[in-house]
Amino acid sequence: MSFTVYGAAGSGSVPVEAALTLLGLDYTVVEAPTWEGEAERDKVAPVNPMRQLPVLVTPEGEILTESAAILIWLADRHHPASRAGAGLAPRPDDARRGQFLRWMSFVPAAIYSMYWVRDVPSRLAGDDPEDQARILQRTEDRIAECWGMMDRQIAPGRFLLGESLTVLDLYVAVASRWTPRRARFYEVAPKMAAVVRRVDELSELRGFWAERFPFEAE
Ligand SMILES: N[C@@H](CCC(=O)N[C@@H](CS)C(=O)NCC(=O)O)C(=O)O
Structure with missing residues (x-):
């Protein structure tokens, strides 16, 4: 079971994909450069009525939109194996x-x-x-x-x-x-x-x- 990202090269899905990569989580990308026109925006419509990237579909089937929310959600729940245990967000009780x-x-x-x-x-x-x-x-x-x-x-x-x-x-x-x-x-x-x-x-x-x-x- 892996994550699905509705995204496009050079778009707001790229920080989400970078976070998934650093966190070592499996994901596939549905490529949909929405700024190119209606057909690409329509590809995203089933998961986001705003027809915007990025969209993250979790392995459980939950849909998340809004780049900042997705990034915070990922960082709060997962820690990268490769960064000596340091997470990608300060915890709620951290001064930062x-x-x-x-x-x-x-x-x-x-x-x-x-x-x-x-x-x-x-x-x-x-x-x-x-x-x-x-x-x-x-x-x-x-x-x-x-x-x-x-x-x-x-x-x-x-x-x-x-x-x-x-x-x-x-x-x-x-x-x-x-x-x-x-x-x-x-x-x-x-x-x-x-x-x-x-x-x-x-x-x-x-x-x-x-x-x-x-x-x-x-
Ligand atoms: N508030 C959204 C904005 C997302 C957004 O503007 N995405 C662009 C691509 S980088 C998009 O899909 N635009 C198509 C449109 O608005 O029609 C977020 O932070 O994720």
């Missing part, structure tokens, strides 16, 4: 738990949500190409501004919450590759820049990144 939940909520609320508009700008802008271009520019700037705000309020160690890797690192490493892409992210978020580069280089994930989110020009 509050900041962990804060930033795990901030990323989807402030940043990831912008891509619903960016992927199909006519959803808010209508058919006018100038309105669409304005929405694309403003959402890009807003995402950069949010990364900057987050960067100014955290004090990373080797990873975002200190010395151990958490699912927040996987989440930010992936989302920071999306528009406005890493070059601007490195400018607006210099402290997090060092961390995401470290996450890119994790030996346990080298093959995984190459397959699921190969780096293009930054």
